Amino acid sequence: MNFKWNQIEIDYKEIGQNENIIEKIITGESSALIIRNFYNNDSCKIISKRIEAKTFEDNEKMKKIGVSLTSYISNKAEYFVQADALRKTVRQVFSGLEDPRKKIHKTLQLLFPEKQVTIAVENGKKYACGVIRLHELGDFAPIHRDNASYEAKGFDISKFSIQLSTVLYIQQSQKGGELVLHKKSWKKSDEKFRNIDFGYSRDVILDCNESVKIKPNQGDLIIINPIYYHEILPVKANKRITLGLFLAFSKHGEKVVTWS
Numbered sequence: 001m002n003f004k005w006n007q008i009e010i011d012y013k014e015i016g017q018n019e020n021i022i023e024k025i026i027t028g029e030s031s032a033l034i035i036r037n038f039y040n041n042d043s044c045k046i047i048s049k050r051i052e053a054k055t056f057e058d059n060e061k062m063k064k065i066g067v068s069l070t071s072y073i074s075n076k077a078e079y080f081v082q083a084d085a086l087r088k089t090v091r092q093v094f095s096g097l098e099d100p101r102k103k104i105h106k107t108l109q110l111l112f113p114e115k116q117v118t119i120a121v122e123n124g125k126k127y128a129c130g131v132i133r134l135h136e137l138g139d140f141a142p143i144h145r146d147n148a149s150y151e152a153k154g155f156d157i158s159k160f161s162i163q164l165s166t167v168l169y170i171q172q173s174q175k176g177g178e179l180v181l182h183k184k185s186w187k188k189s190d191e192k193f194r195n196i197d198f199g200y201s202r203d204v205i206l207d208c209n210e211s212v213k214i215k216p217n218q219g220d221l222i223i224i225n226p227i228y229y230h231e232i233l234p235v236k237a238n239k240r241i242t243l244g245l246f247l248a249f250s251k252h253g254e255k256v257v258t259w260s
């Protein structure tokens with residue numbers, strides 16, 4: 001594998017000073033925008049402690065707090081019920097601290113000054129806002145891509161042509177747990193490589209000749225174009241904790257909507 005796909009790194013303080021960086025992520029010219037020092041490290045530590053104190057079912061495939069639309073693709077009504085039911089639980093994880101989801105929204109507003117950034121709403125129902133994922137020793141995510149336009153056709157957010165993904169690293173694993181981004185975007189004919197449960201067989205990236213392995217620090221935020229295949233390598237030391245939030249928009253539209 002050729003690890004040469006470039007990434008963009010900026011400090012949080014520089015947000016808004018760099019024009020067109022998002023364009024490079026959309027087009028795949030760059031693999032990821034890494035925003036260093038996005039969220040306070042002490043707050044990350046407090047949140048990590050709160051999450052590590054929670055018990056997760058052993059048989060849960062993905063240990064998470066919050067609602068992910070992917071789990072409700074064919075049950076839209078239940079998605080909105082669960083999104084509302086878990087809003088308080090997610091909020092409580094951040095209680096007494098700056099809510100990182102609000103900071104992500106403020107940052108997106110700086111990156112998209114001409115658009116209005118809000119949590120997606122459909123028929124008066126608010127989408128879920130943020131999912132916290134926990135990866136423990138040995139956990140990983142196989143090669144996959146996220147694409148609401150194809151997977152979530154019944155939801156309004158699927159109508160936007162561009163989808164991006166933000167990930168905040170609340171706790172980084174000391175060993176392993178890197179995010180590998182492959183410079184190959186999904187196309188429908190790739191579905192033949194799809195695994196039964198989740199993700200794709202490695203064959204789907206056989207013709208990909210640029211990748212990058214990144215390991216952002218605690219408190220860093222990244223923005224990626226999730227239509228490009230990506231995977232999380234097995235965690236080999238302490239737990240890895242992230243907060244994920246999607247955003248979507250159309251080139252000439254007035255809105256940027258977010259959801260999880």
Ligand SMILES: O=C(O)CCC(=O)C(=O)O
Binds near residue numbers: 141146167232242
């Ligand atoms: O946790 C990460 O580094 C990436 C998250 C991811 O793979 C996803 O949101 O699809």
